[in-house]
Amino acid sequence: MAAQAGRFACVLGAAACLMTASLSSASAAERHKAPAAKKQAASAAAAPRKTASSRAVAHKPVAAARVSRSFVAGRTSAPARIAYVPARQSYGQIAGLHEAFDPLSLKSSVAYVIDQDTNEVLLSKNDSAVLPIASITKLMTGTLISEAKLPMDEMITITQDDVDTEKGSSSRLVVGATLSRGEMLHLALMSSENRAAHALGRTYPGGLATFVTLMNAKARQLGMNDTHYVEPTGLSSRNQSSARDLATLVGSAYQDPLLRELTTSPNYTVDIGRRTLQYNNTNRLVSNPAWDIGVQKTGFINEAGQCLVMQAKIAGRKLIMVFLDSAGRLSRVADAERVRRWVESSSAAAAMMAAKPNNG
Structure with a gap:
C-alpha cells in the first residue's frame, strides 16, 4: 500500500x-x-x-x-x-x-461506494479529490426547488437568459417555450435539461443570485465542505465537489419522494405549442430490471468527464455510489455494473462461508 x-x-x-x-x-x-x-x-x-x-x-x-x-x-x-x-x-x-x-479496474478516476445504513465504505478511490461535477449539480438544484414548496403548476417561460453561452450546448426548449415548474423540474432531473434547470434558478424568489447563494448554504448545512456552486446547471467547471460530499447529497436527496420519482423516471413527454417532445432518462440503468435504483443523476462536461451518482439496492443492501471523471461515453455505467457484480459475488461468498459447518 x-x-x-x-x-x-x-x-x-x-x-x-x-x-x-x-x-x-x-x-x-x-x-x-x-x-x-x-x-x-x-x-x-x-x-x-x-x-x-x-x-x-x-x-x-x-x-x-x-x-x-x-x-x-x-x-x-x-x-x-x-x-x-x-x-x-x-x-x-x-x-x-x-x-x-x-x-475493479474502474474507468472512473474517482469512485466511492458506501452502505447507506451503516456508512461502511466498500470502495474508495480518490474520494476527497475536488473536481468539476457537471450536471450532478442539478441534484442540488432539484433539492432547493422541492424544499421551497413553490407551486409546481406555475408556468415558466424560457428566455434568452437561459441559453447556454459558456459551452454552446443545444436544447429543444426554444426561447419562448412555456412549461410548468413541475415539468421543468422533471426535465432537469431526468434528462438533464440545462435550460430547464437555469429557468428554475432564474425564477426562484429573489432571482438567480439568491438561488446560487442558497445552493451553497444548503451544501454547508449538509456538511459538504468541499463543494462550491456558481450556477444551477453544471455547465460551469467551477461547480466542484468531492465524492464524499456527493454521497452526502445523494443520501439527502433519497429522503425526498419527489426527487426519487423524477430522477428515476424512464421517460417523459411535454407539449410545447403544437409540438410534443419526448424525453428519456440520461441513465440507461433506470430501465434495467437488474437494478433497483432509488435516486440517480448523471453529468458530463469535458472538464468533469462522465459522472454518475446513485442510490441503489444491491444484494439486500442500500448502497450509495459515486463515479466521477470516467473516461468513455458508456464507462460510468460499466463501472456501476462492475460494482454491482462485485457486491453480489462478495455477498454470495459471505453467505456460503456463514452456512459452512464449523468442524472445529
Missing part, C-alpha cells in the same frame, strides 16, 4: 508542474474555429499566478481543483492544489488521477 501511495504522490507531483493557465470563456463553436497557435497564445496571455487558497480560486474564472494525496485507505490534511488548463482532457486526467489503482 505504501508503494502505491508513493506512486500516486509522484503522479500528483508531476501534475503540479502543469501550466496554471486558463482560456477565457468561449463557446464550443468558437474554440473549434480558433487555430491551435492562437489558442496557445491566448492561454499564455491569460496565465494567472497560482493562488495560495484553492477555496478563493473557486470563486474566480480560473478554476482550480484540489486533489487529495490520500489513496484509498489514507487521507492527509494538506491536499495538493493544482490549477488546470481547460482542454479536451478532464481535470482528473491532467492531474493523473486515472493512474490510481483500484481492485
Whole structure:
C-alpha cells in the first residue's frame, strides 16, 4: 500500500508542474474555429499566478481543483492544489488521477461506494479529490426547488437568459417555450435539461443570485465542505465537489419522494405549442430490471468527464455510489455494473462461508 501511495504522490507531483493557465470563456463553436497557435497564445496571455487558497480560486474564472494525496485507505490534511488548463482532457486526467489503482479496474478516476445504513465504505478511490461535477449539480438544484414548496403548476417561460453561452450546448426548449415548474423540474432531473434547470434558478424568489447563494448554504448545512456552486446547471467547471460530499447529497436527496420519482423516471413527454417532445432518462440503468435504483443523476462536461451518482439496492443492501471523471461515453455505467457484480459475488461468498459447518 505504501508503494502505491508513493506512486500516486509522484503522479500528483508531476501534475503540479502543469501550466496554471486558463482560456477565457468561449463557446464550443468558437474554440473549434480558433487555430491551435492562437489558442496557445491566448492561454499564455491569460496565465494567472497560482493562488495560495484553492477555496478563493473557486470563486474566480480560473478554476482550480484540489486533489487529495490520500489513496484509498489514507487521507492527509494538506491536499495538493493544482490549477488546470481547460482542454479536451478532464481535470482528473491532467492531474493523473486515472493512474490510481483500484481492485475493479474502474474507468472512473474517482469512485466511492458506501452502505447507506451503516456508512461502511466498500470502495474508495480518490474520494476527497475536488473536481468539476457537471450536471450532478442539478441534484442540488432539484433539492432547493422541492424544499421551497413553490407551486409546481406555475408556468415558466424560457428566455434568452437561459441559453447556454459558456459551452454552446443545444436544447429543444426554444426561447419562448412555456412549461410548468413541475415539468421543468422533471426535465432537469431526468434528462438533464440545462435550460430547464437555469429557468428554475432564474425564477426562484429573489432571482438567480439568491438561488446560487442558497445552493451553497444548503451544501454547508449538509456538511459538504468541499463543494462550491456558481450556477444551477453544471455547465460551469467551477461547480466542484468531492465524492464524499456527493454521497452526502445523494443520501439527502433519497429522503425526498419527489426527487426519487423524477430522477428515476424512464421517460417523459411535454407539449410545447403544437409540438410534443419526448424525453428519456440520461441513465440507461433506470430501465434495467437488474437494478433497483432509488435516486440517480448523471453529468458530463469535458472538464468533469462522465459522472454518475446513485442510490441503489444491491444484494439486500442500500448502497450509495459515486463515479466521477470516467473516461468513455458508456464507462460510468460499466463501472456501476462492475460494482454491482462485485457486491453480489462478495455477498454470495459471505453467505456460503456463514452456512459452512464449523468442524472445529
